[in-house]
Amino acid sequence: MIVAMQEKATEEQIDAVIDVMVESGVNVHRTTGATQSILAGVGPTASLDLSKFEVLPGVLYVHRISSPYKLAGRGFRPEGTVVEFSNGVKLGGERVLAMAGPCSIENRAQIFETAQRVKAAGGTFLRGGAFKPRSSPYAFQGMGIPGLELMREAADAHGLLVVSEVMEIAQIEPMLALVDCFQVGARNMQNFNLLRELGQVRKPVLLKRGIAATIEELLLSSEYILSGGNYDVILCERGIRTYETATRNTMDISAIPVVKKLSHLPIVADPSHGTGRRDMVAPMARAAVAAGADAIIVEVHPNADKAASDAAQTLYLDQFDKLMAQLRLIATAVGRTI
Ligand code: PEP
Ligand code: MN
Numbered sequence: 569m570i571v572a573m574q575e576k577a578t579e580e581q582i583d584a585v586i587d588v589m590v591e592s593g594v595n596v597h598r599t600t601g602a603t604q605s606i607l608a609g610v611g612p613t614a615s616l617d618l619s620k621f622e623v624l625p626g627v628l629y630v631h632r633i634s635s636p637y638k639l640a641g642r643g644f645r646p647e648g649t650v651v652e653f654s655n656g657v658k659l660g661g662e663r664v665l666a667m668a669g670p671c672s673i674e675n676r677a678q679i680f681e682t683a684q685r686v687k688a689a690g691g692t693f694l695r696g697g698a699f700k701p702r703s704s705p706y707a708f709q710g711m712g713i714p715g716l717e718l719m720r721e722a723a724d725a726h727g728l729l730v731v732s733e734v735m736e737i738a739q740i741e742p743m744l745a746l747v748d749c750f751q752v753g754a755r756n757m758q759n760f761n762l763l764r765e766l767g768q769v770r771k772p773v774l775l776k777r778g779i780a781a782t783i784e785e786l787l788l789s790s791e792y793i794l795s796g797g798n799y800d801v802i803l804c805e806r807g808i809r810t811y812e813t814a815t816r817n818t819m820d821i822s823a824i825p826v827v828k829k830l831s832h833l834p835i836v837a838d839p840s841h842g843t844g845r846r847d848m849v850a851p852m853a854r855a856a857v858a859a860g861a862d863a864i865i866v867e868v869h870p871n872a873d874k875a876a877s878d879a880a881q882t883l884y885l886d887q888f889d890k891l892m893a894q895l896r897l898i899a900t901a902v903g904r905t906i
Contacts, residue, residue: 569594570631570643571607571621581626582607588624592616599645599799604628606645610638610795637787637831639794640801645832651772651800653729653748657692659772659802660834664899664906665863667693667731667836668888671878672700672708673715676722681870683722685885689892690906693749694719694728695865699735700877701755708876716746731774731865737765744771754779754806754841757789767796774836774865776804779817783826790833803827803835804865805856807842816844816881819852824859834862840881846872849883850891857898857906864895 571589573582582598582605589596594609594616613632621630635641650660659665668686673679673696683694696719700710711718716732723730729748734740735756743750749772756762757778766773773793777786790801805824807817819842827835837856839849853864869875872882883891892906899906 569609569613569616569618569621570633571609572628572630573605573607573626574628575603577605577626577628581624585621585624585627588621595795597639597644597794597797597799601645601647606643608633608638608644635830636784637791639799640787640790640831640833642830642832647832649799649801649832649834651802651834653772655727655729657729659836660862662904664857664861664895664904665693666691666892666895666906667695667863667865668868668883669693669695669719670697670869670875671840671867671882672697672876673711673719674876676718678870679718679722680725682868682885683726683728685870685888686868687726687728689889690896691888691892692729693731693863693865694723694726695731695751695867697733697877699733699739701733701735701753702877713742713746716743720746734762734766737762740765740769744769748772749774749802752776757781757786760789760792763789763792764796767793767798769798771798772800772802773798774802774804776806776838777808777820777823779809781808783823783830787827787831790831801833802862803831803833804838805835805842805861806838807844815842815848817842819843819856821852821855821859824856824861828860835860836863836865837861838865840865840867840878840883844881846881846883846887849881850887850894853891854894854898857895857904858902860902866891
């Protein structure tokens, strides 16, 4: 259930409503927007008589939520979520952000050169995997924490934020001081134990859509994180598996406006994994920004052809420069900045 408070509702009135909700056996999640507070009640609300909430002082309206995701739904934060990072960078607002970096962190020279070029082109995040979910156990598995330490150093040297994939609960603690945003990969979108644990963390989470997941399943997965009290969840469309074989995955651009309608969470587009092909990354990145994506995440590498993983979809650094110039025009055309 959603209880929307009136603009002029006092703190005492809000507390009183929360008390009645708790007494009725529901967990309360509060969000304070620009103009009003919204209280989401999660639990056995089907049998509750909502009129007892409607008459409480300060209440504007009460809705029963029929969708299976209560906290990820638009109604919880009608104005949309803006995730603010430690350096003041905001994701989900007017500015479209760019996250870029190699699929895998490989060595110091690679990550430092990448960081310098990503920053110079106007990127805000350095991406790079230290723990890699590879389809084959014999493929490069990533550098682990020493790799992340290198990426942190490179990002700090160039004023960038760090996003990197966490594959299991035991990695959360050692990664905490090294990343600004945890990435949950497509293969882990339904690793519910990991998601629950990330709900306890107070650091943003970029949740990628599973290879065969519906948008509803993506939103339900985000609910695992949100219900733990971590409201800084960012969704990511990275292509889904279809019967089409011309591209590695099928980049579902329409997921962007669908998510915008159904949810308040920001959405990022990953055209690298979405297409699997270097020559198709820029067109899909442009389409994603035009469709309303809040950020793009792309793979770039100083020696892209020789990248240890995902070489075929990794942009040359010059291609990233060009892409950023194009995205600037598109962002302006849709009333945003980059
Ligand atoms: C990645 O970002 O390198 C990655 C493994 O992505 P995904 O989980 O979308 O396959
Ligand atoms: Mn990759």
